[in-house]
Amino acid sequence: MSDLLRLATAGSVDDGKSTLVGRLLYDTKSVLADQLDAVTRASVDRGLSTPDLSLLVDGLRSEREQGITIDVAYRYFATPKRTFVLADTPGHVQYTRNTVTGASTAQLAVLLVDARKGVLEQTRRHAAVLALLGVPQLVLAVNKIDLVDYDEGIFEVIAKEFTEHATRLGYPIGSVLSIPVSALHGDNVVTPSESTSWYEGPTLLDHLENVPVEADRDSAPDAPFRFPVQYVIRPRTKEFADYRGYAGQVSTGSVKPGDEVVVLPSGGRTTVERVDVHNGQLDEASTGQSVTLVLADNLDVSRGDLIASAADAPTVTDELDVTLAWLSDTELRPGARLLVKHGTKTVQAIVTDLRARFDEQKLSTVESPELLRLNEIGHATVRVSEPLPVDEYAVSRRTGAFLLIDPSDGSTLAAGLVGKPLEVQP
Amino acid sequence: MTTATPPSTVDSLDALDRLESEAIHIFREVAGEFDRPVILFSGGKDSTVLVHLAVKAFWPAPVPFPLLHVDTGHNFAEVLRFRDDVVRRHGLRLEIAEVQDWIDRGALKERPDGTRNPLQTVPLLDSINDGKFDAVFGGGRRDEERARAKERIFSLRNAFGQWEPKRQRPELWNLYNGRHRPGEHVRVFPLSNWTELDVWRYIQRESIELPSIYFTHRREVHKRDGMWLASGPWGGPRDGEEVHELSVRYRTVGDGSCTGAVESEASTVDDVIAEVQASRLTERGATRADDRMSEAAMEDRKREGYF
Incomplete structure (x- = not known):
């Protein structure tokens, strides 16, 4: 079983995400004494009788003033079973882009709903974002269950509605679990609740500790080797006068000396001579490892190139069929001239065609929309100034992903995914 | 029932390897995309780990950027000696901004409580400006403090060096967007995902002085x-x-x-x-x-x- 779980929270504003995270940290004794003192003091100042656990995570002044989360907060905690990296993301629709940030690397998401309100527009929006980005496991935490008198019927209605929705977004049975919780009182967060005797499933923490984490597709042993070149290492020192190494991080697959590789987009072929690390060599390097490759032949390789398995190379194309999650206040219209950042390469791009907009509420598509607005998801064709070696996002969360960047001010406009990773079931 | 252990992202050497690889990846991205990066180095444990990682990231080539220390004049002598030793041992370049110089010039005033920590900001921003540094590495970690928990790995600063938390860019996958306009710069935090315990375990594993x-x-x-x-x-x-x-x-x-x-x-x-x-x-x-x-x-x- 994996020792590390990366998770993100999501859900509508006021559903109690920060309180839940605070409760999780508090009940796992991951809050240290001085942090708790500070929260207790601040809660007393606000006239509260018990510590407001959301103050543990809402780290910005404006967040505490408004009582909402604006930006992702990263938290690190551990139990004897697992270590957790938790991205607590905002619920407010205006800050959905920060939820996308938290979800892009998550293996599991905890989506909250208020038991009194049930599944809301923002719940469906977040579920679509999580499905699009390929977060493999979902937990629906039906929060504030104390405020509906721990009513089983209300829980069941919400759980059923959400599970059906998630199934249509492509989540198989078994990848979605619903739990009745009260973050405020701690029911079923770490300790099983006595008020929900009708609920027989695990507590949230139990589930987080035991859920099988699908080994990242990218680190599957049969995944093809992909290595975006970050930097050319040429020491030009006496000792290493002729050294030329290509520094990077293995995106997917593995590499060892003797492997046949192709350098893209040029297409030059050679073999790997050595896999270097500081003061030594490796027999093999795999997904996520930062190494330096020395190649047998002297090819022209520079930052932005991709070194890939010669037997299983990606498609090199200057016309990309993509899905976009639009994250900017400005609108996207066909013809827009932007930058694409893919791997270690940034190229100019034109969005030549906006083919469809995805209606994440009705789970339907609108053909040929005029534009995409903040938080909307759409299918598009993007032409790039230099051909890029890409994989489908459904195959690789690394080489299938890119950013769209505004060339004028450098801001990140969209999360780009190659292909159509979001396939809606009828 | 669960009993907790203190927070750490590490259970095995594998987890430390992951953190190390992530930090090295960040160093190399900056070297590839920026013109004039600089590492903030005080001789403290986090910035010492930072320098160790930079050396590993570019071996066998030398670290392709200088170090900068904003010296409040209130540092421990042992730490300053150590700082200079590290610089010598790795053949690095160190620039020092002395807070005292700013006070002597009248650009800064001593605070009534005598602490100089908040006085570091002006010399830091002046040094970034004078050195035309466009990427500034810091040893900050998200587990240190709840405002830091909100910081991106690539954190854009405006022409006044200010952090604007509501305008942070989405940071997706491991694609770091370091584009900035003239006068702006990017603070870079390769140790973002490390905890205090991770830092110490890494110091132990790598025998870092x-x-x-x-x-x-x-x-x-x-x-x-x-x-x-x-x-x-x-x-x-x-x-x-x-x-x-x-x-x-x-x-x-x-x-x-x-x-x-x-x-x-x-x-x-x-x-x-x-x-x-x-x-x-x-x-x-x-x-x-x-x-x-x-x-x-x-x-x-x-x-x-x-x-």
Whole structure:
């Protein structure tokens, strides 16, 4: 079983995400004494009788003033079973882009709903974002269950509605679990609740500790080797006068000396001579490892190139069929001239065609929309100034992903995914 | 029922390897995309780990950027000696901005409480401006403090060096967007996802040397605001503050006027790891007066351009 779980929270504003995270940290004794003192003091100042656990995570002044989360907060905690990296993301629709940030690397998401309100527009929006980005496991935490008198019927209605929705977004049975919780009182967060005797499933923490984490597709042993070149290492020192190494991080697959590789987009072929690390060599390097490759032949390789398995190379194309999650206040219209950042390469791009907009509420598509607005998801064709070696996002969360960047001010406009990773079931 | 262990992202060497690879990837991205990066280096444990990682990232080539230290003039002598040793050993270049120079020129005024930590911001921003640095590496970690928990790995600063938390860019996958306009720069935090315990375990694994004050030693200290402070160029005990000689060590290393020692017998890295695991206080809560000033002390300093 994996020792590390990366998770993100999501859900509508006021559903109690920060309180839940605070409760999780508090009940796992991951809050240290001085942090708790500070929260207790601040809660007393606000006239509260018990510590407001959301103050543990809402780290910005404006967040505490408004009582909402604006930006992702990263938290690190551990139990004897697992270590957790938790991205607590905002619920407010205006800050959905920060939820996308938290979800892009998550293996599991905890989506909250208020038991009194049930599944809301923002719940469906977040579920679509999580499905699009390929977060493999979902937990629906039906929060504030104390405020509906721990009513089983209300829980069941919400759980059923959400599970059906998630199934249509492509989540198989078994990848979605619903739990009745009260973050405020701690029911079923770490300790099983006595008020929900009708609920027989695990507590949230139990589930987080035991859920099988699908080994990242990218680190599957049969995944093809992909290595975006970050930097050319040429020491030009006496000792290493002729050294030329290509520094990077293995995106997917593995590499060892003797492997046949192709350098893209040029297409030059050679073999790997050595896999270097500081003061030594490796027999093999795999997904996520930062190494330096020395190649047998002297090819022209520079930052932005991709070194890939010669037997299983990606498609090199200057016309990309993509899905976009639009994250900017400005609108996207066909013809827009932007930058694409893919791997270690940034190229100019034109969005030549906006083919469809995805209606994440009705789970339907609108053909040929005029534009995409903040938080909307759409299918598009993007032409790039230099051909890029890409994989489908459904195959690789690394080489299938890119950013769209505004060339004028450098801001990140969209999360780009190659292909159509979001396939809606009828 | 669950009993908890102290937070850490590490259960095995694999997890440390992951953190190391992530940090090296970040260093190389910056080297590939920026014109003039610089590493903030104080001789403290986090920035020492940062330099160690930079050396690994570019081996066998030299680290392709200089170091910068904003020296408050209130630093511990052991730390400054250590700083200069590291620079020499790795053949690096170090630029030093002395806060005292800004005070002498009248560009900064000494604070009534004598602490110089908040005074570092102006010399830092001036040095970034004068050096035309476009990427500035810092050793900040998200587990240190709740405003830091919100920081991106690539954190854009405007022409005034300010952090604008509401305008942070989405940071997706491991695609870091470092584009900025002239005059703006990017702060880069390769240790974002490390915890205090991760740092110590890495120091142990890599046999990284540290300044001696991180380990137990006898020192004369006086108590102020619940912290053990040492005498130095920044001043000594005030009336009514009794001097004790205790066995102490430092958990963080900063301006001597506001960095407290903790009572400790930990003489080795193993001892320190055991102590950190058992501690019920965060490193900043235990030792930093500057973070106790208000509920949003760190956020306010960051908005002004602090590390």
